[in-house]
Every structure is written in C-alpha cells, then in structure tokens.
Amino acid sequence: MFDSASVVHHLSAQRYEREVRTLRTKLLEAQFRLAEDKRFPVLLLVSGVEGGGKRETVNLLNEWMDPRRIRTHAFEEPTREERKYPPLWRLWQRLPPKGTIGIFFGGPYVVPVVQRARRLISKAALEVEIARIRRFEQLLTDEGTLLLKFWFHLSQKQQRARLEELESSKKTRWRVGPHEWMYLESYDRYTGTAEHVIRATSTGDAPWVIVPGADPRYRALVAGKTLLDSLEERLSEKRPARAPTTAAPRAARIDELDVVRALDLSQSLSREQYEKALEKWQGRLAIASRNPRLKDFAVVAVFEGQDAGGKGGAIRRITQALDARAYEGVSIAAPTEEERAQPYLWRFWRNLPSRGRFTLFDRSWYGRVLVERVEGLCTEFDWMRAYGEINDFEAQLIENGTVVVKFWLAISKEEQNKRFRAREGTPFKKWKITPEDYRNRKKWDAYQLAVSDMIDATSTEVAPWTLVEANDKHFARIKVLKTLVKAVEARLEKG
Amino acid sequence: MFDSASVVHHLSAQRYEREVRTLRTKLLEAQFRLAEDKRFPVLLLVSGVEGGGKRETVNLLNEWMDPRRIRTHAFEEPTREERKYPPLWRLWQRLPPKGTIGIFFGGPYVVPVVQRARRLISKAALEVEIARIRRFEQLLTDEGTLLLKFWFHLSQKQQRARLEELESSKKTRWRVGPHEWMYLESYDRYTGTAEHVIRATSTGDAPWVIVPGADPRYRALVAGKTLLDSLEERLSEKRPARAPTTAAPRAARIDELDVVRALDLSQSLSREQYEKALEKWQGRLAIASRNPRLKDFAVVAVFEGQDAGGKGGAIRRITQALDARAYEGVSIAAPTEEERAQPYLWRFWRNLPSRGRFTLFDRSWYGRVLVERVEGLCTEFDWMRAYGEINDFEAQLIENGTVVVKFWLAISKEEQNKRFRAREGTPFKKWKITPEDYRNRKKWDAYQLAVSDMIDATSTEVAPWTLVEANDKHFARIKVLKTLVKAVEARLEKG
Numbered sequence: 001m002f003d004s005a006s007v008v009h010h011l012s013a014q015r016y017e018r019e020v021r022t023l024r025t026k027l028l029e030a031q032f033r034l035a036e037d038k039r040f041p042v043l044l045l046v047s048g049v050e051g052g053g054k055r056e057t058v059n060l061l062n063e064w065m066d067p068r069r070i071r072t073h074a075f076e077e078p079t080r081e082e083r084k085y086p087p088l089w090r091l092w093q094r095l096p097p098k099g100t101i102g103i104f105f106g107g108p109y110v111v112p113v114v115q116r117a118r119r120l121i122s123k124a125a126l127e128v129e130i131a132r133i134r135r136f137e138q139l140l141t142d143e144g145t146l147l148l149k150f151w152f153h154l155s156q157k158q159q160r161a162r163l164e165e166l167e168s169s170k171k172t173r174w175r176v177g178p179h180e181w182m183y184l185e186s187y188d189r190y191t192g193t194a195e196h197v198i199r200a201t202s203t204g205d206a207p208w209v210i211v212p213g214a215d216p217r218y219r220a221l222v223a224g225k226t227l228l229d230s231l232e233e234r235l236s237e238k239r240p241a242r243a244p245t246t247a248a249p250r251a252a253r254i255d256e257l258d259v260v261r262a263l264d265l266s267q268s269l270s271r272e273q274y275e276k277a278l279e280k281w282q283g284r285l286a287i288a289s290r291n292p293r294l295k296d297f298a299v300v301a302v303f304e305g306q307d308a309g310g311k312g313g314a315i316r317r318i319t320q321a322l323d324a325r326a327y328e329g330v331s332i333a334a335p336t337e338e339e340r341a342q343p344y345l346w347r348f349w350r351n352l353p354s355r356g357r358f359t360l361f362d363r364s365w366y367g368r369v370l371v372e373r374v375e376g377l378c379t380e381f382d383w384m385r386a387y388g389e390i391n392d393f394e395a396q397l398i399e400n401g402t403v404v405v406k407f408w409l410a411i412s413k414e415e416q417n418k419r420f421r422a423r424e425g426t427p428f429k430k431w432k433i434t435p436e437d438y439r440n441r442k443k444w445d446a447y448q449l450a451v452s453d454m455i456d457a458t459s460t461e462v463a464p465w466t467l468v469e470a471n472d473k474h475f476a477r478i479k480v481l482k483t484l485v486k487a488v489e490a491r492l493e494k495g
Numbered sequence: 496m497f498d499s500a501s502v503v504h505h506l507s508a509q510r511y512e513r514e515v516r517t518l519r520t521k522l523l524e525a526q527f528r529l530a531e532d533k534r535f536p537v538l539l540l541v542s543g544v545e546g547g548g549k550r551e552t553v554n555l556l557n558e559w560m561d562p563r564r565i566r567t568h569a570f571e572e573p574t575r576e577e578r579k580y581p582p583l584w585r586l587w588q589r590l591p592p593k594g595t596i597g598i599f600f601g602g603p604y605v606v607p608v609v610q611r612a613r614r615l616i617s618k619a620a621l622e623v624e625i626a627r628i629r630r631f632e633q634l635l636t637d638e639g640t641l642l643l644k645f646w647f648h649l650s651q652k653q654q655r656a657r658l659e660e661l662e663s664s665k666k667t668r669w670r671v672g673p674h675e676w677m678y679l680e681s682y683d684r685y686t687g688t689a690e691h692v693i694r695a696t697s698t699g700d701a702p703w704v705i706v707p708g709a710d711p712r713y714r715a716l717v718a719g720k721t722l723l724d725s726l727e728e729r730l731s732e733k734r735p736a737r738a739p740t741t742a743a744p745r746a747a748r749i750d751e752l753d754v755v756r757a758l759d760l761s762q763s764l765s766r767e768q769y770e771k772a773l774e775k776w777q778g779r780l781a782i783a784s785r786n787p788r789l790k791d792f793a794v795v796a797v798f799e800g801q802d803a804g805g806k807g808g809a810i811r812r813i814t815q816a817l818d819a820r821a822y823e824g825v826s827i828a829a830p831t832e833e834e835r836a837q838p839y840l841w842r843f844w845r846n847l848p849s850r851g852r853f854t855l856f857d858r859s860w861y862g863r864v865l866v867e868r869v870e871g872l873c874t875e876f877d878w879m880r881a882y883g884e885i886n887d888f889e890a891q892l893i894e895n896g897t898v899v900v901k902f903w904l905a906i907s908k909e910e911q912n913k914r915f916r917a918r919e920g921t922p923f924k925k926w927k928i929t930p931e932d933y934r935n936r937k938k939w940d941a942y943q944l945a946v947s948d949m950i951d952a953t954s955t956e957v958a959p960w961t962l963v964e965a966n967d968k969h970f971a972r973i974k975v976l977k978t979l980v981k982a983v984e985a986r987l988e989k990g
Contacts, residue, residue, distance in 0.1 A: 003754040003960070004951045011749065019749075124619035131626035142699075192956055199955060204637075204880030209746040210951060218749055225747030251704040252720030254506065254514075254713055259498040385699030456499045456705060460694055461687055465498070 002195070005153035005212040016217040023224050024064045030231040031065050031101070038099035038341065040144040042231065045107045048152030049191070050180050051162035052213030057152070057223045058103055064224060071096060074105040084298075084354040086396035087111075088136060092349035097341035098144075108133050109197060117186065117193045126193075130200045132392075137206050139389050142382075143343040146234050147206040150223060151198055152213040156187040162214075250453075258452035260467065265412050268472035281481040282321040288488045289322050295356035297401040297491060301484060302364045305409030306447070307437050308419040310473050314409065314480045315360050327358035332367060344368055344378075344386075345393055352397070365390055369454045374446045387457035394463045403491045404463040405484055408451065409470040413444055497690070500648035500707040511712040518719050519559045525726040526560050526596070533594035533836065535639040537726065540602045543647030544686070545675050546657035547708030552647070552718045553598055559719060566591060569600035579793075579849040581891035582606075583631060587844035592836035593639075603628050604692060612681065612688045621688075625695045627887075632701050634884050637877075638838040641729050642701040645718060646693060647708040651682040657709075745948070753947035755962065760907050763967035776976040777816040783983045784817050790851035792896040792986060796979060797859045800904030801942070802932050803914040805965050809904065809975045810855050822853035827862060839863055839873075839881075840888055847892070860885055861901075864949045869941045882952035889958045898986045899958040900979050903946065904965040908939055 034042065046054050062070055073094045082090045088108065096102030112129040115121045121129075141147050154162060163180055166172040183190060198208045211222050269277065288294070301318070303311040319327060330351045339347040345365060353359040368390070373383040394404055411419075420437060423429040440447070459465040466483045470476035529537065541549050557565055568589045577585045583603065591597030607624040610616045616624075636642055649657060658675055661667040678685060693703045706717050764772065783789070796813070798806040814822060825846045834842040840860055848854040863885070868878040889899055906914075915932060918924040935942070954960040961978045965971035 002951070003954050003962075004947050007752055007754055007757045009750055009752055122619065124617065124623050127623040127626060128619050131622060131629075134626075195956060199883075199886050199952075202883055202886075202952065204876050204883065207745075207879060207882065207952070211746065221749045222747050225749065226745070229745070229747055250702075250721070250724070251706065252717050252724055254716045254720070255504055257502055257504055259502055262502045381699050384702060387702070388694075388697055388699070391694050452499050456497070457694075457697065457702070459498050461690060467498075 002153045002155070002191070002210060005210040006155040006158075007212065009212055009215050009218040011215060011217040011221065013217070016221065019221055020064075020224075023221070023228060026232075027065050027224065027228050030228060030235060031069060033235050034101070034231065035069055035099045037235070040146055040234065041096040041098045041341070042101040042146045042148065042227075043096055043140065044101065044103045044227065045109070045147070045149045046103060046105050046152070047107065047109050047150070047194075048211070048213060049154045049159055049187075050183050051159055051166065052152030052154045052211075053216060053219045054105065054152050056216060057150075057211075057220050058105070060220050061103070061224065061227070065101070069099075070101045070103060072103040072105070075107055075110065081354075085352060086400040088132075088396060089349060089352065091136075092346060095140075095145075095342055095346060097338065099341065108136065109201070113190070113193050113197055117190045126197070127200075130197060133201055134203065135388075135392055137201065137203070139343065139345075139385075139392075141205040142385060145343075146230060148227060148230060149201075149206060149208045150211050150226070151194070151208050152211045152219065154213045156184070156191075158214045159184055159187065253449070258448070259455055260408070260410055260448060260451050263410055263467055263469050265410065265415070265469045265471040267469045267475050269474040269478060271474070274474035274478065277478045278317065278481070281478065281485050282317070284485045284489070285318065285321040285481065288485060288492060289326060289358070291492055293492055293495065294488075297403060298353040298355050298397075299358040299403045299484075299488060300353065300361070300397060300405070301358065302361045302366070302404070302406040303409065304363060304366050304370065304407065305468075305470065306411055306416055307440060308416050308423070308432075309409035309411050310470050310476055311362055311407075311409055313473060314407070314468075314477050315362060317477045317481055318360065318484060322358060326356070327360060328353065329360045329362065332361060332363040344372075345389065348393070353402075355401070365393065366454060366458075369457075370447065370450050373450050374443055387454075390458055391460065394458075394460075398462045403487050405487050406459075406463060406465045407468050407480055407483070408455065408465055409468045409476055409480075411470050413441070415471045416441065497648045497650070497686070497705060500705040501650045501653075502707065504707055504710050504713040506710060506712040506716065508712070511716065514716055515559070515719075518716070518723060521727075522560050522719065522723050525723060525730060526564060528730050529596070529726065530564055530594045532730070535641055535729065536591040536593045536836070537596040537641045537643065537722075538591055538635065539596065539598045539722065540604070540642070540644045541598060541600050541647070542602065542604050542689075543645070543706070543708060544649045544654055544682075544689075545678050546654055546661065547647030547649045547706075548711060548714045549600065549647050551711060552645075552706075552715050553600070555715050556598070556719065556722070560596070564594075565596045565598060567598040567600070570602055570605065576849075580847060581895040583627075583891060584844060584847065586631075587841060590635075590640075590837055590841060592833065594836065603631065604696070608685070608688050608692055612685045621692070622695075625692060628696055629698065630883075630887055632696065632698070634838065634840075634880075634887075636700040637880060640838075641725060643722060643725055644696075644701060644703045645706050645721070646689070646703050647706045647714065649708045651679070651686075653709045654679055654682065748944070753943070754950055755903070755905055755943060755946050758905055758962055758964050760905065760910070760964045760966040762964045762970050764969040764973060766969070769969035769973060772973045773812065773976070776973065776980050777812070779980045779984070780813065780816040780976065783980060783987060784821060784853070786987055788987055788990065789983075792898060793848040793850050793892075794853045794898045794979075794983060795848065795856070795892060795900070796853065797856045797861070797899070797901040798904065799858060799861050799865065799902065800963075800965065801906055801911055802935060803911050803918070803927075804904035804906050805968050805971055806857055806902075806904055808968060809902070809963075809972050810857060812972045812976055813855060813979060817853060821851070822855060823848065824855045824857065827856060827858035839867075840884065843888070848897075850896070860888065861949060861953075864952075865942065865945050868945050869938055882949075885953055886955065889953075889955075893957045898982050900982050901954075901958060901960045902963050902975055902978070903950065903960055904963045904971055904975075906965050908936070910966045911936065 046058060048054050058072060062072065071094070075090065078087075078090065091104070091108060094102065094104070112121070112126055116123075116126045137147060163176050163184060167176045202208045209226050211219050213219050303315060305311050315329060319329065328351075335347060348361075348365045351359060368378065368386040369383050372378045397404055420433055423433045455465050455467070466479070468476045468479050541553060543549050553567060557567065566589070570585065573582070573585065586599070586603060589597065589599070607616070607621055611618075611621045632642060658671050658679060662671045697703045704721050706714050708714050798810060800806050810824060814824065823846075830842060843856075843860045846854060863873065863881040864878050867873045892899055915928055918928045950960050950962070961974070963971045963974050
C-alpha cells in the first residue's frame with residue numbers, strides 16, 4: 001500500500017519554485033471556474049501519520065488559492081455538544097456548498113482507526129464503521145461531490161527522523177509530546193489498521209491518494225497537482241452527475257390495491273369521544289415530555305400526507321401539550337439557495353433536535369421520493385437510491401437513541417375535494433389553496449404509487465410508518481397523539 | 496417493509512389467463528433479444544418465507560420462457576467440496592453468461608439471515624456479511640449484470656394457513672416437516688432479520704422487489720411482469736453499461752521515481768551460488784509441500800512482469816520441486832469467448848485451487864490494471880474500481896486460509912532488448928517473440944506507471960507484492976523460491 005510513498009523523493013528548490021508558480025496560477029483559475037459554475041463542491045479529506053506534513057500542506061493550499069472560498073476544519077475528539085448527535089452529524093454540518101472547497105482534517109476515519117489500533121473495538125465493529133463510511137461517501141459522490149482523500153505517509157524511519165528534527169528546534173519543540181512518541185512506538189499497529197481502512201474505503205469513485213510525506217516540496221506539489229488535475233478534469237465535463245444506465249427493477253403492479261388503498265377511511269370519533277381522548281393523551285404527553293430522563297434522547301416526528309390531509313391540525317394538538325422551549329416545528333417547503341447547494345439530506349441534518357428535545361417535521365426528507373419523484377425533479381436513480389440513504393439516515397438517529405415516529409395522513413380524493421372547496425369558502429383559510437393544489441390532484445394516482453413504494457421501502461421495525469385514516473380529523477388527531485405518546489413512554493421505560 | 500405485500504390480493508382465473516397469454520409472448524420475445532444481443536446477463540435472486548411460492552413461481556417462469564436459456568440453481572447448505580473454497584466461490588461458479596438468465600434460490604442471503612436469526616452470529620458479524628454482499632452485487636452491476644432480487648412474502652397468518660393447506664393434501668404433505676413449523680414459530684425473528692438484510696442490501700442499482708406470496712396467480716404475474724419490465728427497459732438502452740462522470744482522482748506524478756524504478760537491478764548470483772541455493776530452497780519446498788498439514792489450505796502464486804522478465808523460468812524452478820499431482824499452472828492469455836461472457840474475475844474464480852493444492856498463475860487478474868488499462872481495453876472507471884475488487888477477492892482467499900504470494904519480475908528496458916535479440920537468435924526460442932512485443936516496448940513508461948499504481952493499491956499486509964530484481968535470472972529465481980517457501984512454512988507453523 002505504502003510502497004511508492006516510502007521511496008525517498010527530492011526536489012531542488014529551483015524546480016520547486018518554477019512548478020509552484022505555474023501551479024498557483026492554474027489552481028486559482030480552476031477555483032474561480034468552480035465558484036462561477038457552482039455545479040459541485042470539492043471535499044478534501046486529509047489524514048496520515050504524525051509529522052507527515054498534513055498541516056503544512058493544507059496551509060500551503062490555502063496560501064496558493066483564494067482562502068475565502070476554502071473552509072478548513074479539523075475534527076478532533078467530538079465535543080460535548082457534538083456527542084448529542086449521531087457521529088456523522090458534525091461532518092454534515094460542515095459540508096462545503098457547491099462552488100467551494102472544504103478541507104477536513106481527520107474526518108470519519110481517524111476515530112475508528114485509533115480505536116481499533118488500541119484494540120478498543122473488535123475487528124467486526126471496525127468493518128461496520130467501514131461500511132458506514134462507504135455509504136456516506138457513496139451518497140456524497142452520487143450527489144456530485146468531488147471527493148479527494150489524501151493520506152500523508154512516512155515510513156517508521158522517516159517518522160522518527162521527523163520527530164527528532166521537530167524536537168531539536170525551539171520553534172517546533174511544542175509539537176512533539178509523549179503522544180507523538182507513542183504513535184511512533186506502535187507504528188506498525190496504527191499503519192496496519194490504517195492500511196486496512198484505506199484499502200476498504202478506496203472505491204472507483206473516491207480512491208485514496210497516498211502522498212509521500214518526507215520531502216516538504218515533493219509532498220506539496222503532489223497534493224497541489226492532484227487537486228488541480230481532478231478539478232480540471234471534473235470542470236471540463238459537461239454532465240453534472242453520473243447517469244445510471246442500469247435501470248433498477250421495480251415490482252410490477254397488477255391490481256390497484258396497496259397498503260394505502262386498503263385503509264378503512266370511514267373510521268371516526270364523535271366530538272365527545274374526541275374531547276375526552278384529547279384530554280387524556282395530551283395529559284400523558286405533557287407528563288412524558290417533562291420527564292427528566294427525556295434529556296437522554298431526542299424525539300423526531302415526521303408528518304406527511306396529501307394536501308389538506310390535516311397535518312397542521314395534528315401537529316398543533318401535539319404542541320399544545322409541549323413546553324414551547326422543548327420543541328421545534330420545521331416546515332419543509334422548496335429548498336433555499338443555501339440548501340440547494342448541498343446534498344438533499346443536509347437541511348434535515350441541520351435541523352435535528354439535540355437530546356431532550358422534540359422536532360416536528362411538517363413534510364420531510366420523504367419529499368425526495370414523493371414530490372421530487374412524481375414531479376420529475378430528480379432522476380430515477382436519485383430517488384431509487386434515496387430509500388437506502390433515508391434508511392441509513394434514520395438508522396443513525398435511532399442508534400443515537402432518538403425516537404422516530406412517522407405519520408402518513410391518508411384522505412380520499414373526495415374528502416380532499418370537499419376540503420379544498422371549504423377552504424375557498426372560508427376567508428381566513430383561502431390563502432391555503434392555490435391552483436397548484438388542483439394541479440397536484442391530477443397526479444393523484446402517481447402520488448398513491450409513490451406513497452405505497454415509500455412505505456414498503458422505509459417502514460422498518462425500528463422506524464415504522466403509522467398510517468393514519470384521516471377523513472375524520474378527530475380520529476386522525478387522536479391516533480397521531482396516541483402513537484407518539486406510546487413511543488415516547490416506551491422509550492422512557494427502556495431507559 | 497412488508498406492508499404492501501401483506502395486503503390480500505385476488506385475481507380471477509379469466510383475467511389471469513388473459514394476462515399470462517400476453518406476458519408469455521413478450522417474455523419469449525425479450526429472452527430472444529437478450530440471447531441475440533448478448534450484451535448482459537440477467538441474474539434473478541429468489542428468496543422469501545417458506546410457502547411463499549418461490550418454487551412454484553420459478554417453475555412457471557421456466558414454463559413461460561425458453562428453459563434452455565435459463566439456468567436455475569438452489570443454494571442449500573454448502574457441500575463438503577464447496578466448503579473448501581471461499582463462501583462466494585459457489586456463486587461465481589454458476590453466474591449466468593451474457594445473453595442468458597440465471598436464477599439463484601437462496602444465494603448469499605440465506606445463510607447469514609438464518610445464522611443471525613438463531614443468534615449464532617453477532618450483530619456486527621451480520622453487518623460484515625451485508626457489506627460483503629453489497630460489494631459483490633456492486634461488482635456484478637458495475638460489470639453490467641441486470642440483477643433482480645425477489646423476496647416472496649407471507650404474513651404469519653398467511654404462512655400458517657399455507658402450511659396447513661399443504662399438510663392437508665397427500666400430494667404436498669411431504670413438503671411440511673418440523674423444520675417448516677419451526678420457521679413459523681420464530682416468524683418474527685426471521686422476518687425481522689430478513690427485513691434488516693433486505694433494507695441494507697437494497698441499493699439504487701439493485702433494490703429488492705417484495706412479491707406478495709399469498710395468491711398464486713397474483714404473485715406469478717408480479718414476478719413475470721417485473722422481470723419483463725426490467726428486461727425490456729434494459730434491452731432498449733443503447734449504452735452497454737453505466738458511464739461514470741465523476742473522474743476519480745489520482746496522485747499527480749512529480750518525478751520519475753517510483754517503487755519499481757527504485758529497485759537495484761544489478762543484484763546477481765554466480766552460477767555456483769545459484770546452484771547451491773537452488774538445491775537448498777527446492778529441497779525445503781519439496782518437504783513443505785508434502786507436509787500433511789498442507790491439506791488444510793491452498794497456495795496461490797501470481798507471476799507478473801515485463802515481457803521476457805523470466806516468469807516462465809521462475810515458475811519451472813518451483814514446479815520442479817512439487818509433486819505433479821499437487822499443483823496446476825494456469826497461463827493467462829486473452830480470454831476465451833466463454834470467459835468474455837462473464838465478469839473479468841470469473842476465470843480466476845474458476846481456476847482457484849482447492850485445499851492442499853498449489854496454483855501458479857503466469858499472468859493473472861492484474862491484467863485488468865496493467866494491459867487492459869494501458870491498452871484502453873476497459874474504461875478508467877473499470878480499472879479504478881478493479882483495485883478494490885481485487886483486494887476483496889484476495890481477502891476472501893486469505894480468510895479462507897489460502898497463502899497468496901505475488902511476484903513482480905522487474906527488468907530494465909535494456910535487459911529486455913537484449914533478451915528479445917537473444918530469442919530471435921535462438922531457433923527454439925524464436926516463437927516467443929512477436930511484433931507485438933516490440934509494440935509493447937513503446938508503452939514502457941505507461942506500463943511502469945500502471946505497475947507502480949498497482950503495487951501501491953494492492954500490496955497489502957496480508958497479500959504483499961514481492962518485487963523481484965530480475966535482470967539476473969539466478970538472483971530472481973532464488974528470491975522467488977525463497978519467498979514462496981518462507982510463506983508456506985510460516986503458514987504451516989501457524990497451523
């Protein structure tokens with residue numbers, strides 16, 4: 001793995017100066033085109049052995065290019081705040097938007113490598129981490145990110161020489177502590193583990209680049225030129241993202257029956273029943289949500305449903321029972337410019353509740369496989385892969401202890417029509433209804449199909465969909481409340 | 496996951512007959528076009544709960560189509576013979592060639608699901624299996640396979656009814672034993688594990704199709720139509736395989752120095768030294784290779800090197816010490832027609848040694864990242880992903896206990912020229928030299944680059960490359976012999 005990188009390279013000062021002059025001009029040019037086109041982001045992951053020149057090289061890259069369009073972030077041990085979220089959360093927070101360059105020190109690789117090298121986690125647990133990383137990177141490259149991964153390598157001999165050199169100068173002595181010497185002593189173990197992770201995460205879309213770290217001039221040029229070559233190659237491409245040509249198979253439909261159509265929408269509650277139940281379940285929610293043990297986990301509730309399905313009303317029946325400081329309602333409409341410059345899951349990652357809090361999503365990440373699919377706002381490949389990406393996303397929430405409840409509020413086409421008419425007739429509800437709502441009705445069947453596919457692909461044991469028969473608002477609101485309360489209570493009991 | 500599939504569907508006999516008539520005609524037509532074009536193979540993985548109609552449906556598919564172009568295989572518990580190879584070996588042996596349809600019952604999914612449901616393996620071990628399956632499937636779809644995965648589902652209630660129905664008839668009673676009832680009893684556990692595996696292996700390229708298994712007519716139509724739709728969609732595409740548009744980054748080259756060029760090719764042995772050493776190492780190889788404990792593992796030796804690098808001579812010095820019944824020499828030239836109809840790794844899987852045996856590959860799977868890369872016989876995406884695929888392949892061999900040694904025989908350009916001239920001057924060696932050999936010399940630098948990349952990407956702790964300075968044939972042959980002997984002896988000691 002590190003064979004070439006252990007070869008000793010030397011570069012004369014003159015040759016270096018000459019090469020750097022050309023390189024800087026071209027890098028700036030490429031960076032400018034990247035910012036102009038805003039077609040994709042560049043993410044550079046930087047890892048490697050101590051003393052291999054990671055810091056120095058990244059500083060040089062910042063010097064050579066326009067540093068305002070580069071954001072560098074070092075991932076050290078997670079902070080207390082960061083520990084409140086799933087491990088990948090802090091990476092999502094700092095993904096570079098399209099048109100810019102992000103540099104991550106460490107990234108998702110370092111923690112598992114260190115843990116495994118110290119035998120704090122099992123071999124199988126390391127494989128699980130590797131699989132997670134591969135899926136995260138796959139998502140990024142499928143979304144169009146130009147992903148570069150640099151590993152700065154030193155042989156053990158080179159590393160020892162480097163540490164001694166740093167120690168011998170007053171200016172750099174502070175950089176060498178017992179920590180650094182310890183790494184050197186267990187060089188083989190760390191490098192062996194790193195080698196395994198590098199190999200297992202080198203894919204055709206995002207292989208690792210091994211940078212020989214011993215000669216400062218040489219490594220700087222390798223890093224700079226690799227970045228330049230990849231950027232130029234990518235900028236010269238016409239198409240924005242990979243086009244899949246193997247169409248994914250989908251189950252054929254024989255009849256019109258599916259899980260949504262099989263619902264009994266006639267279920268209802270009288271006003272009296274409703275008010276009694278409302279009092280009961282709101283009371284239990286108020287108590288549960290104020291339980292001190294709630295600080296150990298977050299609650300995410302997702303509301304999807306046809307237009308006029310009653311999502312807003314159901315959400316209000318929940319928030320009435322909650323302390324205003326304990327929850328956040330997130331209403332998902334068309335993405336903002338900032339959000340469009342990121343992978344589609346980004347805006348949900350940024351809105352996740354931290355522990356002890358509720359977030360209620362009025363529409364959600366499922367837009368990808370509903371409206372975006374039906375309206376052709378993304379390709380078939382995009383929404384097909386979204387099922388897996390969404391399952392991965394929710395699995396991370398749940399592993400982190402979050403309670404995830406998901407509601408589909410189902411109404412009949414007739415009931416929707418009745419509600420649209422009623423809204424038009426009510427002055428203070430008229431704003432809710434637009435010509436678009438009627439347009440969407442024409443695609444009713446396409447939406448039904450998308451909903452049924454969505455539920456099949458993403459209703460899982462750990463994050464099941466609750467299908468809510470919503471022709472009767474009373475019945476729907478109570479079913480939502482009750483499901484949420486029971487999920488939270490079950491989680492509290494589990495402790 | 497199984498929400499839609501648990502809905503009860505019914506289809507009248509008349510409607511079924513009508514639909515089947517059309518379906519059969521179209522399926523036969525599509526199958527004929529597939530056989531004509533020979534652009535890709537179809538692999539249909541069939542799994543699901545007992546009594547869900549797997550067998551019946553596959554029988555129907557065979558009835559509806561031309562059964563000579565369908566090969567069905569049921570993967571039960573591995574046989575004793577199969578256990579001598581890595582777990583995926585038996586799947587590789589039965590991959591359908593381009594232009595045909597293969598149907599696998601069970602496939603790679605069943606064993607891990609059953610083991611996990613019975614808690615014989617840990618959760619992390621299951622994740623490792625899932626990651627392995629994803630990579631295997633990724634390779635198949637990247638290679639152009641149309642991969643369909645059908646899961647035949649029954650709810651627990653439906654399954655109980657089905658088993659009772661089978662038991663009540665004399666004709667089918669034999670199909671229900673204690674095994675089947677046991678599955679029913681632990682329905683939740685099996686289905687929960689299966690759900691997890693299905694979810695984790697549903698990708699944008701190869702998602703699972705959940706087939707509702709309760710109604711025989713309905714499930715047959717779903718299976719048949721899904722197959723037809725996918726086939727027709729794929730057949731109508733112009734491009735043979737997906738085109739990657741995100742160019743993968745590669746390390747920039749600054750100087751001409753790499754791991755191969757850094758070798759000291761002047762190393763040599765006198766005839767006397769050589770003969771003494773040859774006797775010693777051939778003797779040790781003879782003893783090691785006859786060790787009874789060798790029956791526990793296989794030995795794979797790979798020989799790569801420039802033309803006239805002396806691969807043949809080095810291999811002969813090994814085989815001289817081996818029992819002719821204990822080894823096989825495999826010489827890799829251009830693939831046969833049969834081999835071209837399969838993923839490129841197929842012909843190596845079929846030539847693997849079983850335990851207790853040596854296989855010596857004169858050229859190997861590394862052709863993908865050497866000659867195929869340099870001569871443009873595959874796309875950049877193809878050879879970039881090959882590094883990972885090759886590492887996966889070798890990791891499976893090693894996990895299975897195989898000793899893997901890999902030799903790169905390096906000679907200088909001058910030495911090669913000398914040998915070419917000598918061959919031309921020797922009547923019995925003249926056939927070895929063709930105009931192509933001189934053409935290849937023109938691409939010397941491109942090959943050097945490919946070799947260096949190959950060694951960096953695939954020299955791993957478990958399967959390292961041995962670089963052999965081969966300007967002197969004596970030196971080279973002894974280094975090869977010694978390396979092989981030490982690897983085998985180390986493995987024997989490990990036991």
